[in-house]
Amino acid sequence: MITDQRIHLYEQSALFNGVGEAIRPGGMALTEHALSLCNLRADARLLDVGCGPGSAIAYLTAHYNYTVLGCDPSAQLLHAAYHHGVRLVVQAMGESLPFADGQLDAVLTECSLSVMQNADAALQEFARILRPNGYLILNDFYARNPAGMDALRCLPIDSCLGGALPQAEIIGRVEQHGFAINVWEDHTDALRIFTAQLIWQHGSMQQFWCRASSNADPSQIQAAINQAKPGYFLLIAQKGGHNG
Amino acid sequence: MSEQEQIWMCDNCNIPLQPDKVDVAYMGNAFPVELLKCPNCGLVFIPEDLALGKMVDVEKQLEDK
Numbered sequence: 351m352i353t354d355q356r357i358h359l360y361e362q363s364a365l366f367n368g369v370g371e372a373i374r375p376g377g378m379a380l381t382e383h384a385l386s387l388c389n390l391r392a393d394a395r396l397l398d399v400g401c402g403p404g405s406a407i408a409y410l411t412a413h414y415n416y417t418v419l420g421c422d423p424s425a426q427l428l429h430a431a432y433h434h435g436v437r438l439v440v441q442a443m444g445e446s447l448p449f450a451d452g453q454l455d456a457v458l459t460e461c462s463l464s465v466m467q468n469a470d471a472a473l474q475e476f477a478r479i480l481r482p483n484g485y486l487i488l489n490d491f492y493a494r495n496p497a498g499m500d501a502l503r504c505l506p507i508d509s510c511l512g513g514a515l516p517q518a519e520i521i522g523r524v525e526q527h528g529f530a531i532n533v534w535e536d537h538t539d540a541l542r543i544f545t546a547q548l549i550w551q552h553g554s555m556q557q558f559w560c561r562a563s564s565n566a567d568p569s570q571i572q573a574a575i576n577q578a579k580p581g582y583f584l585l586i587a588q589k590g591g592h593n594g
Numbered sequence: 595m596s597e598q599e600q601i602w603m604c605d606n607c608n609i610p611l612q613p614d615k616v617d618v619a620y621m622g623n624a625f626p627v628e629l630l631k632c633p634n635c636g637l638v639f640i641p642e643d644l645a646l647g648k649m650v651d652v653e654k655q656l657e658d659k
Binding site for chain 2: 546549
């Protein structure tokens with residue numbers, strides 16, 4: 351049964367329990383891969399937009415000399431971050447960031463842009479707070495079968511799946527906000543592994559959806575996913591060009 | 595006694611299998627899970643219901659293009 355009550359999938363404990371700290375495909379390995387493709391200073395200032403419970407912030411702070419800040423609109427997830435000792439976080443939406451212009455070396459947004467209500471407003475904010483040649487590191491779902499995405503968008507859950515866009519549209523929007531694309535990589539294999547881990551933890555995807563979203567029909571969710579065939583990508587872009 | 599509560603012995607080493615992290619790999623994709631494993635020779639026990647249930651679902655997922 352579908353109701354009008356929307357569920358924020360990224361706040362559901364079933365997702366945390368299924369894949370440990372990193373509640374997204376690729377985990378920290380994908381984050382580290384992305385950072386290896388950037389030419390960041392050792393003492394760079396990064397912002398993790400949609401940081402959730404702060405697992406990436408804690409990891410990067412422990413393994414690099416970066417200053418890593420985080421923001422997330424979910425008080426529940428920020429409370430979990432604080433509980434794990436992550437302090438440099440603020441409650442904010444990606445579309446309205448409480449940071450000064452041109453102050454950050456990189457914006458990291460992992461499995462988050464597709465959940466935001468206004469991706470263009472968020473990209474504009476990323477461009478504003480980055481210094482010239484600063485990096486946008488973005489990984490997220492994308493629509494491999496755009497014709498099948500309408501069914502996903504109609505589901506009563508707020509998740510990256512529903513906001514997935516086709517590759518060309520993602521690249522076009524990023525470029526429109528003054529970024530030059532350095533890297534586009536397909537990481538759909540990481541999404542398959544992520545799904546396999548959820549099946550292993552919960553018994554089946556049906557059972558996962560039952561636990562994650564009590565108001566939604568798991569069969570309908572799974573049918574919509576099968577039709578849409580979502581993929582996963584990594585994009586790295588620089589504000590204004592490739593000279594940094 | 596449930597299957598998990600049973601003590602399974604390694605037929606090669608004659609010692610009890612113990613829960614341990616095992617990398618499950620299929621079609622070039624691998625991820626860690628916990629299964630019963632011989633601490634001596636590394637033999638892993640996969641129960642029938644696991645082989646015919648979750649593992650089949652996982653294989654279908656990884657086969658999906």
